[in-house]
Amino acid sequence: MDQELELIRDQQKEVWNKFSSGWKKWDELMMDFLKPVGDEMIRQLDPKGNDTVLDIASGTGEPGLTIASLLDSGKVILTDLSEDMLKIAAENAADRGIKNIETLVCDVCELPFEDNTFNAVSCRFGFMFFPDMLLAAKEMVRVLKPGGRFVTSVWDVPEKNFWVTAIMGTINRNMDVPALPPGAPGMFRCAKSDLMSDIFREAGLTNILEKAVSGKMNCQTADVYWNLMTEVAAPVVAALSKADAAMKDKIKAEVYEALNQKFPDGNVVIDSGAIVFCAVK
Incomplete structure (x- = not known):
């Protein structure tokens, strides 16, 4: 990787370490929210009894931990920055x-494994943050055995993810948040049609299939949504850190109003949309 991409990677490492306490606090809600995607990934991956599986961008452990629980004599190596x-x-x-798990801090673009090591590779919601997505894909393919299974997931378009746009859309309307450069790491970077399939083909994968998967963020109340997003979502925290108290109050009031309009009964259960890709080396 060139120096600019290494800087992005190092900044991401710092951010994820910083927000780890928030992810621990909200782990149960977030893992329930992300479970439908993890379940579909596992279904596509079809882990076997003695498989050795590499889970990339593991975060607090899923879907790698569930994959490990399905293996008889195999194991899962969980990796993250x-x-x-x-x-x-x-x-x-x-x-x-x-x-039957190991954890290893490493960069997906420089995986410390021999060629053809793993029976399967999984990566839930990691690709949108990788500085060099093609290099990351090539590294995953390199360590995957011939015939090995690859599965990953990315977020679909903003229109299908009100759980993000409810707060980030409000922030963007009220603040001069610099737009991300084209292709820069971001939540919806991978939603562009054919982008991921083209990357996977170039990396050496075949039999590429994709499936849309929906989920629900069960916050129940606007307070839970606000507290969750301001404790785990780095772009939200970064933007609000530059707002004065009056602006923060205005944004919060508008987010609550948007939630109240969409969920007039007060039960805040927000839809999400993702895409799961599976392929073979």
Whole structure:
């Protein structure tokens, strides 16, 4: 990677370590929210009893921990840029009695494994943040055995993800937030039609399939939504850190109003849309 991309990677590492406490606090709600995507990924991956599986951008552990629980004599190696996130993953594994896992802090663009090591590779919601997505895909393919299975997920278009746009749209309307450069890491970077399939083909994958998966963020109240998003969403926190108290209050009031309009009964359960890709080396 060139120097600019390494800088992005190092900044991401710092951010994920910084927000790890928020992810630990909200882990149950977030894992429930992301479970439909994880379930579809596991269905596509179809882990076998003695598989060795690499899980990239593991965060607090899913779907790698569930994959490990399905293996008889196999194991899962959980990797992430953030050592603090992986500490939470290890704690979650211990709490669930899952012992056939290892955690390793590493960069997806420089995986410390031999060629043709893994039976399967999974990566839930990592690609949109990788500085060089093609290099990341090539590294995953390199360490995957011939015939090995690859599965990943990315967020679909903003229109299908009100859980993000409810707050970020309000922030963008009220503040002069610089637009991301084309192709820069971001939530919806991978939603562009054919983008990911083209990357996967170039990386050496075949039999590429994609499937839309919906989910629901069950916040129940506007307060829970606001607190969650201001404790785990780095772009939200970064933007609000530049707002004065009056602007923060205005944004919060408008977010609550948007939620109240969409959920007049007060039960805030927000739809999401993702795309799961599976392929073979």
